Ligand code: SF4
């Protein structure tokens with residue numbers, strides 16, 4: 001007896017490199033976020049905060065010295081951040097090949113085939129990339 005096979009979800013709006021990017025719950029979305037991106041965002045926010053506080057210094061020269069120091073520290077902190085799964089998307093760039101928006105594709109569930117949430121891509125004849 002032949003078994004029914006699910007149709008491929010490849011033409012689905014949510015389908016990205018065999019993963020399902022559909023939002024399920026805020027908790028699941030939070031867990032699938034790219035940790036490296038999150039860490040970079042935190043370091044960047046701290047740097048902006050420090051730069052903002054520097055503006056309160058009265059002396060222009062002091063402000064410039066402090067600004068350079070903060071920028072240097074930001075660079076050092078950013079350089080130390082890493083992720084074991086990181087693969088540069090192009091050459092040696094900072095973007096990971098597994099990154100999709102703010103998410104890590106490796107942490108998103110696999111598409112199990114055309115399901116009830118299947119939403120056909122709008123572009124006529126468009127195919128999912130990377131397969
Ligand atoms: S593998 Fe890439 S996308 Fe996933 S968490 Fe690491 S850096 Fe982010």
Ligand code: SF4
Nearest residue numbers: 009012020111114115
């Ligand atoms: S077909 Fe279903 S499981 Fe596959 S990507 Fe679309 S919504 Fe997700």
